Amino acid sequence: MDHVRETVSEVRSRIAAARSRGGHGQEVTLVAVTKTHGPDAVEAAYAAGVLDVGENKVQEAEGKMAQVAVPVRWHLIGHLQRNKARSALRFDLVHSMDSERLAAALHDEAVKAARSLDVLLQVNVSGEDSKGGVALADVPALADRLHALGTLRVRGVMTMAPFEAAEATLRTVFAGARTARVALQQAGHPAEWLSMGMSGDYEIAVEEGATHVRLGTVLFGSRT
Template identity: 60%
Template sequence: MEFLGLKQRVAQVRGEIADAVARGGHGQAVRLIAVTKTHGPEAVLAAAAAGITDVGENKVQEALSKQEALTAAGTMPHGLTWHLIGHLQTNKVKALPSFGLFHAMDRAKLADEAAAMAAKRGITLDVLLQVNIVGEETKGGHALSEVPAEAERLHGMPSLRVRGVMTMAPFDAPEAVLRQVFRGAREARELLRAAGHDAHELSMGMSGDYLIAVEEGATMVRLGTVLFGARGG
């Protein structure tokens, strides 16, 4: 089977995360989000069977197609939370109610569109503010200096609940840069909290850097390759 041994890998990763929490000294609980992009619905079922209750997708349509397939087959795992972790075009905000948490609120216009959609439907969306600590041109997100003003602006959008911060570190960055990025995200979360938001989450860390992220206080890590192996597509 493609996902043979996943339970053992999950147990190993959870143990490594616990050790990283102890090293970091932040004492936080850490949610493991299984990123199933480019894998089929069977990856979601395998993750759930391995005790994972959170799955993440980068692309809206891929996520919705898996949700539809699992629902149609009557195999949608009970108690599963879906996370949308990738960049979202403003014309796709109508899909956000299909997710328990949206990680990539990376620009003011997207927040405006999401808030308007949610208000019109009479719902509240849980979101994370995406920050771009070192100013990578290839990634979206708010600069740390922009966070206080955006935090105040978001107070005028009661249909959005800002739960914390998400960031991505540069690929293959040295440890010093990784720690700079993750500490910056932690600072951004504190700015949100100082502005009155119920912001406790730090979504940071992927397969190549998640243990450093946990040492720096991550409450959510987004893991694909370390769980499922290298992907195609």
């Protein structure tokens, strides 16, 4: 727990420095990604002042939710199958709304529950086949159609950059996410957030305007 507290302090300092360099002036939320780590990782993050926890898989997240008493905000950051859309209602923010069909499924479940749901549109800026998400060119048209799904609050964009990419590539991808966010805003969505940046590239992501960074390895060590 002491190690996590020290690491969180260092990461926050790096985020502050990157924000100063980038000139966007945005507030940055640190999302501690605890996938493959036990409930103790959630508790250690909370003890270190991190209130937001990210999980890739619904089943793993639900197991931890049942074991953890600390009042963290749960983020779903991994791919979600449409047949598990109901489970998304247990999360405070869904980062990975990666298709119009999933958006419709999330809306249907939110209607049944008589509530709204905060979501981010996952955009595949890099065009890699290995990554999910909506193509950048398709965002403006989709943004208009999402208004029909009234339970969804589209709070912004999530993207992932290629692993170990050159800095120029990272900046191009993150700039593309900003472009997608503008398209959502122009269509009338709140879209104030940019979820981008992981352990290997979060400082560049913050320089490019990230409001949420998703950090696991840098906080808790390599995953098993």
